[in-house]
Amino acid sequence: MTKRTLLIIIALLVVVDIVAAFWYLALRIENSGQSGDIFVRGETETAAQADTVIDSSLPDVFALGSDEAFFVSQEAAGTERGQLLSVKRVTNRWPQSINGSDSLVNIERELVRKAFSRSYGTLAEAVGSFLSEPQFNYGSGLAFSRVPQAANVPDRNRNVRHVLVYPYSTSFQLLVMEIDHYGYSGDGWSKRTAYVVYDRVRQRVIDRDNMLIPGQETALLAVLNKKIAHINQTQHLDLLSASQVPAEVCPKRTGMVFEFQEGDIAPSSKGVIDVFIDYAALKPYLTDAFRTIVNNNGGYWEYKALRPGDVAPAE
Numbered sequence: 001m002t003k004r005t006l007l008i009i010i011a012l013l014v015v016v017d018i019v020a021a022f023w024y025l026a027l028r029i030e031n032s033g034q035s036g037d038i039f040v041r042g043e044t045e046t047a048a049q050a051d052t053v054i055d056s057s058l059p060d061v062f063a064l065g066s067d068e069a070f071f072v073s074q075e076a077a078g079t080e081r082g083q084l085l086s087v088k089r090v091t092n093r094w095p096q097s098i099n100g101s102d103s104l105v106n107i108e109r110e111l112v113r114k115a116f117s118r119s120y121g122t123l124a125e126a127v128g129s130f131l132s133e134p135q136f137n138y139g140s141g142l143a144f145s146r147v148p149q150a151a152n153v154p155d156r157n158r159n160v161r162h163v164l165v166y167p168y169s170t171s172f173q174l175l176v177m178e179i180d181h182y183g184y185s186g187d188g189w190s191k192r193t194a195y196v197v198y199d200r201v202r203q204r205v206i207d208r209d210n211m212l213i214p215g216q217e218t219a220l221l222a223v224l225n226k227k228i229a230h231i232n233q234t235q236h237l238d239l240l241s242a243s244q245v246p247a248e249v250c251p252k253r254t255g256m257v258f259e260f261q262e263g264d265i266a267p268s269s270k271g272v273i274d275v276f277i278d279y280a281a282l283k284p285y286l287t288d289a290f291r292t293i294v295n296n297n298g299g300y301w302e303y304k305a306l307r308p309g310d311v312a313p314a315e
Helices: 003-032 045-056 105-116 123-131 217-235 279-285 288-295
Strands: 061-073 085-097 144-147 158-170 174-184 189-199 204-206 249-251 255-260 273-278
Touching: 061 123, 085 105, 085 123, 105 123, 105 158, 105 174, 105 189, 105 204, 174 249, 189 249, 189 255, 217 273, 217 279, 249 288, 255 279, 273 279
Parallel strands: 085 158
Antiparallel strands: 061 085, 061 144, 158 174, 174 189, 189 204, 249 255, 255 273
């Protein structure tokens, strides 16, 4: 092998190494989400912790569950209505481990609280209590009997309540769980939605006040109503101006969803209304801790949502 050939080979190897290094860095940037930083990020302890989470992340594990109960009134609710059928269902994809950890007391407690409107020791206790109460959306005082399957009762005489709990989105920094409450009282379906946001780095639940600086209601309302006006103009809707900032918010990769419940800014028939605001517009109102989370929140993707009837059979 001549000296010239050897030099050419060495030069080619150097070029290959350089290309490989740039390729690795490009993939690293893409996978860590740092190429899309919403804000300028400084070197912080949280950022270092986030890198550790990225390097050692493990898949989350969820358990799929479904429970239901049927109750029929022991007497007619009236000559026009006949007997009433009361249906209660719980469908969930419940977290068993997050990033390899099964220490989930904080998120479990908040999921149970928002799903069932009161505190219970465990999910099993919450579900058991929920399914043991047959009567809702009706104040007649009728007695109900539990039956093994749905009785042959007309739809207009049915009361249905369905609670769904499932993961909405995941990322290096956050796991967001969605809770949907569906109800049917013979006149149509209703829905309420709530979110539980879990900080993977600190292993704690964060609420709206952890993400948005408290005391900024007036300024935030101005931002929201500007977006609502834009939606009305571009999508030819007739949404009302918001009178208060929604309690339920859902962080996404590039912005935040503000969840307006049925009847808040539109007729109930329009359902739940999501208003999405970019983080750039929310920057003055984000807490410092949440701004850091946003800047390190790569690896974002969304799960397929649960819907009524996905697991439990239809009545």
